Amino acid sequence: MSVSAPDIAAKPARGFRPDLKTIGPLVALALLILLGITLNENFLSYNNITNVLARSSFIGIIAIGATFVITSGGLDLSVGSMAAVIAGVMIMVMNWLIPSFGIGWSVILAGMAAGILIGGAAGIGNGLMITRGRIEAFIVTLGTMGIFRSLVTFLADGGTLSLNFQVADVYRPVYYDGLLGIPYPILVFALVAIGGEIVMRRTSFGRHCAAIGSNEQVARYSSINVDNVRLITYILQGILVGVAVLLYVPRLGSASSTTGVLWELEAIAAVIIGGTTLKGGYGRVWGTVVGVVILGLIGNILNLQSFISPYLNGAFQGVIIILAVLLQRGGRRD
Amino acid sequence: MVDAQETSVAPILSAHRVSKSFGEIPVLFSIDFDVRPGEVHAIIGENGAGKSTLIKILSGIEQPTSGSIAFDGQTVELPPDGKAEAMGIVLIHQELNLAEHLTVADSIFLGRELKRFGFLDTGEMRRRARAVMETLHVSVDPDARINTLSVADKQMVEIAKAISRDARVLIMDEPTAVLSVSETQTLFEQIKRLTARGVAVVFISHKLDEIMELANRVTVLRDGQLIATVGTQALTPDSIAQMMVGRELSNLYPPKHEPNVDAPVVLRVRNLDAATVKNISFDLRKGEILGFAGLIGSGRTAVAEAVVGLAQKSAGEVTLNGEPVNFTRVAQSVDAGVAYMTKDRKGKGLLLNMGLRPNLTLLTLKNHLRAGFLDTSSEDRALERAVRRFDIRARDASVAVGRLSGGNQQKLMLGKTMESDPDIIIMDEPTRGIDVGTKQQIYHIIAALAAEGKAVIVISSELQEVIGLSHRVVVMRTGRIAGVLEGAEITEEEIMRYAAGIKQSGHDERISA
Numbered sequence: 001m002s003v004s005a006p007d008i009a010a011k012p013a014r015g016f017r018p019d020l021k022t023i024g025p026l027v028a029l030a031l032l033i034l035l036g037i038t039l040n041e042n043f044l045s046y047n048n049i050t051n052v053l054a055r056s057s058f059i060g061i062i063a064i065g066a067t068f069v070i071t072s073g074g075l076d077l078s079v080g081s082m083a084a085v086i087a088g089v090m091i092m093v094m095n096w097l098i099p100s101f102g103i104g105w106s107v108i109l110a111g112m113a114a115g116i117l118i119g120g121a122a123g124i125g126n127g128l129m130i131t132r133g134r135i136e137a138f139i140v141t142l143g144t145m146g147i148f149r150s151l152v153t154f155l156a157d158g159g160t161l162s163l164n165f166q167v168a169d170v171y172r173p174v175y176y177d178g179l180l181g182i183p184y185p186i187l188v189f190a191l192v193a194i195g196g197e198i199v200m201r202r203t204s205f206g207r208h209c210a211a212i213g214s215n216e217q218v219a220r221y222s223s224i225n226v227d228n229v230r231l232i233t234y235i236l237q238g239i240l241v242g243v244a245v246l247l248y249v250p251r252l253g254s255a256s257s258t259t260g261v262l263w264e265l266e267a268i269a270a271v272i273i274g275g276t277t278l279k280g281g282y283g284r285v286w287g288t289v290v291g292v293v294i295l296g297l298i299g300n301i302l303n304l305q306s307f308i309s310p311y312l313n314g315a316f317q318g319v320i321i322i323l324a325v326l327l328q329r330g331g332r333r334d
Numbered sequence: 335m336v337d338a339q340e341t342s343v344a345p346i347l348s349a350h351r352v353s354k355s356f357g358e359i360p361v362l363f364s365i366d367f368d369v370r371p372g373e374v375h376a377i378i379g380e381n382g383a384g385k386s387t388l389i390k391i392l393s394g395i396e397q398p399t400s401g402s403i404a405f406d407g408q409t410v411e412l413p414p415d416g417k418a419e420a421m422g423i424v425l426i427h428q429e430l431n432l433a434e435h436l437t438v439a440d441s442i443f444l445g446r447e448l449k450r451f452g453f454l455d456t457g458e459m460r461r462r463a464r465a466v467m468e469t470l471h472v473s474v475d476p477d478a479r480i481n482t483l484s485v486a487d488k489q490m491v492e493i494a495k496a497i498s499r500d501a502r503v504l505i506m507d508e509p510t511a512v513l514s515v516s517e518t519q520t521l522f523e524q525i526k527r528l529t530a531r532g533v534a535v536v537f538i539s540h541k542l543d544e545i546m547e548l549a550n551r552v553t554v555l556r557d558g559q560l561i562a563t564v565g566t567q568a569l570t571p572d573s574i575a576q577m578m579v580g581r582e583l584s585n586l587y588p589p590k591h592e593p594n595v596d597a598p599v600v601l602r603v604r605n606l607d608a609a610t611v612k613n614i615s616f617d618l619r620k621g622e623i624l625g626f627a628g629l630i631g632s633g634r635t636a637v638a639e640a641v642v643g644l645a646q647k648s649a650g651e652v653t654l655n656g657e658p659v660n661f662t663r664v665a666q667s668v669d670a671g672v673a674y675m676t677k678d679r680k681g682k683g684l685l686l687n688m689g690l691r692p693n694l695t696l697l698t699l700k701n702h703l704r705a706g707f708l709d710t711s712s713e714d715r716a717l718e719r720a721v722r723r724f725d726i727r728a729r730d731a732s733v734a735v736g737r738l739s740g741g742n743q744q745k746l747m748l749g750k751t752m753e754s755d756p757d758i759i760i761m762d763e764p765t766r767g768i769d770v771g772t773k774q775q776i777y778h779i780i781a782a783l784a785a786e787g788k789a790v791i792v793i794s795s796e797l798q799e800v801i802g803l804s805h806r807v808v809v810m811r812t813g814r815i816a817g818v819l820e821g822a823e824i825t826e827e828e829i830m831r832y833a834a835g836i837k838q839s840g841h842d843e844r845i846s847a
Contacts, residue, residue, distance in 0.1 A: 202707045204699045211696055214685040221644065221674075221682045222696040222750075223664035281687050 024327045025274055025290040028320070032297045040304040048300065050183055054175070056296035057189035058083075058244040063267040063288045064196040065240035068233040069137075070271050071200070071283025073213035074130065076234060077141040079241050080263035081148030082122050086245040087255035088152045090115045091161045103166045108174075111249075116242040122148070123238020127231035145264070153257040160256040168253035175250040185247040189289075192240065196285040209233060213280020269317065270295055273324040294320065343370045344407060346534050347392060347423065347503045352401035354387050359739055361387050364401065365560045367553055369503060369534040374525060376537045376545045376566075379555035379578055385538050388555065389505050392536065393425035394418035422502035426492045428511060432480045439463035439476040442495045466494045470524055485631075486517040493524055504528060505536040510544060511630050515834060522548055542574055554578055557770060586774055587802030588781040593622045598655070600789045601641075601672070601758050606650030608640035611813040614650065618758065618791060623784045625804030626793040627829045633813040634793045635677065638760045642667040642674040654758075668697060673756035675747060677763035677793070679740075683747045686736030690728055691717050693735050693746060698753045720749035725775060741772030748779065759783060760791040765799060777803060797826045809833050 036043035062079050069076050094111035101107045122144070129140045155161065163171070178184050200206035208229045211219040219226050249255070272278055273294055274287025295317055302310040348368030354361055362384045369375040377385045390396040391403070394412025402409050405421060412418045418425075432441050439460045448455040448462075463476035472490045480488060489509060496504050504525075510518045525535055525548060539545055545552055546566060554561040554577040561577050601618040611633040618624050626634045639645040641652055643661030652659055654670055661667040667674070676682040684693050695702055695713045702712045717731060724745040728738055735743055744764070751759065764780065765773040780803060784790050794800045800807055806820040809832035817832040817839040831837040 198707070202710075204703065204708065207692060207696070207699060207708065210688070211685055211692070214687055215681070217678075217682045218685050218696075221664065221676055223668050224696070225663065225665070281685070 022275070024324065025287055025294065028273075028324075029290050029294055029297075032294060032301065036297060036301050036304065039301060043301075043304060046181070048304075050178075050181075050186065052296045052300045053189070053293070054183045054185045056292050057185035058248050059263060059266045059270060059295070060189045060289060060292040061192050061240050061244040061247075062237075062263060063270040063292050064192050064285055065233075065237035066267045066271050067196065067274070067276055067283050067285050067288045068200070068206075068209055069237050070268070070276055070278060071213050071280055072209040072230055072233050073216065073280030074137045074230060074233060075141060075268075076126060076237050077138065077264050078122070078126060078144040078148055079237065079267055080260040080265075081145045081152070082119065082238065082241050083245050083248070083260035083263055084152040084255060084257070085122070085148045085155075086115045086118050086242055087249050087259050088155045088161050089118055090245065090249055091163045091253075091255055092155065094167055095164050098164055098167065103164075104170060107167055108171050112246050115245050115249075116239055119238040119240070119242025119245070120235055121238070122241075123235035124231070126238070127234030130234065131227040131230045149257065152255065152259065156256055158257070160254050163249065163253040165253070168250070171250040171253070173250070175247055188243065188247060192243065193285060193289045196288075200283060200285050205229065205232065210281055210283060213277075213283070215281070266295060266317075269321045273321060275324075278325075291324075343372070345370050345404075346406060347536075348404045349388070349392060349398075350402050350404065352388070352391055352398040352403070354384075354391060354396065354399050357737070360558060362391075362398075362558045363560075365555070367392070367560075367563070369536050371502070371532045371534050372529045373551065374529055374535045374537055374549045376539060376549035376552045377555065378539065378542075378545060378552060378574060379561075383555040383578075384558040385555055386507060389425060389507060389536060389538065392503075393423050393505050395425065419499055419501075422500055423505070424496040424499060424501040424503070425505045426489070426496065426507065426509060428507040428509075430485075430488050430492055432488055432491060434481040435479060437477050437479055438467075438474055438483075438491055438494075441480055441491055442466065442476075442498050444495075446499075462498065463494070466498050469497070470494055470527075472520075486513050486520070489513070489521065490524070493521075493528075497528070501533060503534045503536065507538050508540065509537070510539060510541060518544070545574070586770070586777065586798075588778045590803075590805065591621075591781065591785045593619060593784070593805045595619075597621050600655055602653040603637075603641060604651050604653075606637065606640060606652065607648045608636055608645055609648075611636045611640065611810075614815055616808055616815065616818070618789045620789055621784050621787050622806070623780060623790045623792060623804050625800035625807040625824075626791060626810060627795075627797060627800045627807050628810035628816075628833050630795060632810040632833065634810050635762055636813070637810070638674050638762060638791070638793060642672055642760065644674065668754045668756070671755070671757040672760070673697075673751045673754050673758070674760045675751040675762060675764065677766055679743050679747050679766075680736075683750075684735050684743055687734050689732045690721075690726070690735060690746060691731055694720055694750050694753060697750055701753070716753060720746070720753070723752075724749045724779065739768075741768040744768050744772065744776065748776065756788070758789045758791075760793070762793045763795065764792060765794070765796070773799075797829055800824075800829065801826065811835055811838075 042048055062083070066076060066079065090111045093114045094107050097107050097110055101110065126141055126144055129135050130137045174184055176183070179187060200209070208219065208224050211222065211224060212226050212229055216226055270291035271288050273291035274284065274289070276283040276287060298316045298320065299310070299313045302308060302313050302316065345368035350366060351364045352362060352367070353364050365388060367388065377388060379385050387396060391398050394414055394417065397414065403412055404410065405423070412423070433444070436444065439456070442463045443459045448459050450458070460476045467474050467476065470490060470493065472487070472494070474483065474487050474490060480491065483491065509521060513521060529535055537549065546569070549566050551563060551565055552569060552574065553563040554574065556578060597620040599617045600620050604615045606614040614637050616624070626637070628634050636645060640647045641661070643663050643666055654672065659670060661670070680686060685696070691713050694717050699708065702709050702716070704712070720726060726742050726745045726749060728742060735746060738746065748764070761780070765776050780790055780792065792800065792803055801824050804824065806818060807824050807829060808818050809816045809829050811833055816835065817837065819828055
């Protein structure tokens with residue numbers, strides 16, 4: 001009983017352990033960049049880097065939403081199919097509005113609004129079934145994944161939905177142009193990432209997500225409205241899928257049943273590679289950004305060299321995911 | 335109990351100079367222990383004395399840091415994860431380890447299913463399960479699912495499982511804690527039958543009378559040290575208690591500050607019904623410490639959870655400072671100045687994978703917002719204050735709280751609860767599983783809170799604690815209030831009479847005393 005408070009810092013830390021959990025993804029990224037430079041002198045060129053980042057930005061924006069869902073102990077498997085439905089409906093809405101609005105930005109803005117709304121609505125649907133319906137997130141989003149995928153096939157009548165090519169011409173710069181040489185998708189990705197990191201780190205919502213993912217009971221006993229926080233993560237996920245699709249539609253100007261296939265897995269993979277724990281309780285948005293870039297660079301590097309078939313892209317991504325989880329486990333002792 | 339007392343019978347299982355530390359924290363110091371065939375050897379000691387660790391070492395679940403274990407006279411290293419069962423050493427956990435969805439027969443043969451031609455021989459397993467249950471004189475259907483059984487029946491299934499495995503040493507961790515008096519008697523008959531067949535039984539209990547009735551020898555542990563191993567006939571409940579505590583109890587508890595009988599009633603509960611409790615009425619005054627005693631499962635936690643809005647009320651009313659309130663979520667009760675500190679600090683109280691700071695402020699994050707964003711330096715200041723006030727000791731603030739000692743976890747949880755600056759604090763088992771020194775600190779904190787004018791409810795299964803702290807004691811039994819004691823009535827015997835149903839206050843006339 002004679003011990004005073006300053007004891008908390010009195011015991012010295014037992015040696016410095018480089019925390020693999022924290023720096024692991026950064027080390028992997030650095031190694032990949034080194035590998036890229038050795039394999040091809042064009043690797044660090046402006047064109048190559050902007051190309052990789054712009055292509056990664058769709059998955060990246062979706063994966064930032066997934067970081068919140070996964071951190072709070074949830075899962076959303078429907079994002080790929082959701083993206084396809086949003087793309088399809090956006091195109092239909094824009095084509096349908098051309099007679100009344102004419103060719104121009106008003107049509108595109110209306111389409112964008114529709115995209116965000118549908119994303120949010122899909123998120124509300126997923127979130128309500130999970131929180132109010134008390135159904136496993138895996139089951140709910142597996143179900144909506146099938147529903148969304150089949151819906152886009154139905155809307156496209158088994159084929160492809162194409163945006164009116166004049167509108168597509170007006171819309172195209174949103175993907176291909178940029179500000180100060182940085183393409184818009186990369187800018188949006190960066191903004192979402194910075195915003196996401198701040199929300200995760202510096203708001204009650206972010207703290208509550210981690211608390212719920214860590215132990216839902218503790219969160220409930222600590223006066224956190226568990227259901228509402230969960231619901232918000234799914235809505236946020238839906239809206240971010242909408243944002244990603246806004247940037248994706250001008251790239252090809254079309255949507256079909258193969259749009260966004262396997263995006264959910266790429267997004268989840270990026271989150272996990274970035275160091276967020278799959279079962280929740282700990283998440284970091286910057287890690288997800290690194291994860292997305294790692295996945296993008298693997299494909300890019302395979303394309304830039306000639307020893308290994310680029311068809312093995314998926315295999316390399318798979319290996320990286322497994323390694324990432326293995327390293328995470330090594331980083332924590334119990 | 336035949337020859338068990340004769341030292342000529344060689345022990346079947348023994349520990350020699352066994353010590354155990356978790357990390358840097360030693361919990362057992364050089365313990366010698368043995369149990370002979372046909373004997374019941376009880377282990378007794380306060381919470382945190384090291385009883386559970388000792389039986390985990392005896393059953394191979396934990397490995398000793400130093401010292402050795404001998405089985406049948408041979409020094410052995412017991413295999414971990416319950417595999418010592420194959421050698422005949424069976425541990426029955428306090429929170430029974432049965433798969434809830436299996437049937438009784440499935441459970442008894444789990445892990446060593448009988449097979450015929452490579453397929454499960456369910457008929458034979460059912461037949462043998464029935465036979466084992468019959469030898470125990472228990473009427474439990476072998477096809478019943480575990481989750482449909484009462485706790486006492488589940489325990490019988492565990493015992494049947496042990497018998498069917500030809501257990502030679504049966505180790506039981508507080509088997510009677512959740513049993514009624516008649517269920518306890520049935521259990522004791524089974525234990526006597528087993529020892530008559532030469533099974534050695536190691537038995538942890540807090541109940542001195544049980545130990546006097548059942549055990550041949552008693553080992554007393556205190557703070558991880560072996561105090562004595564003695565034959566039961568040489569003991570009286572008083573001498574055991576003295577050995578357990580080993581110090582003047584009066585030092586442990588702060589002097590009782592007499593509450594003002596005219597102090598206003600801050601919390602009034604009338605005829606509250608909730609899932610497992612019925613017709614609960616009590617008053618809590620400013621500056622008062624109100625104890626809630628009763629057996630495990632008597633509904634004390636359910637009352638607290640219904641009051642703060644963690645569980646649904648089906649009837650009754652709660653008034654706070656004269657105003658009727660109906661909390662449906664914890665946030666409302668916290669805002670109104672009523673805080674509940676759970677007994678389950680690992681499952682419901684703390685985020686074990688996180689550091690001290692997020693745990694401390696989780697309940698009150700909105701006090702640390704600046705322009706909508708978390709102000710971590712404000713959180714740091716709160717942590718500094720809490721560390722000083724509650725003497726929380728950790729290597730540094732970022733260490734995962736799961737790696738703190740139980741006492742420090744408890745103090746952190748207390749700090750978290752007090753962050754909301756409540757006027758009424760309901761503490762559920764505030765000293766469960768922590769060392770004596772920390773207990774004493776917590777007792778002093780509780781007394782200081784009451785002296786400051788807070789109202790405190792202390793729910794505890796440790797009678798000494800309830801007696802040492804409370805101004806009045808509510809005793810619960812099977813979901814109802816059995817009696818309210820005050821002043822000189824607050825004795826261990828009196829509380830137990832109400833808790834066990836021997837005595838019942840006729841009406842609620844004394845409740846608002």
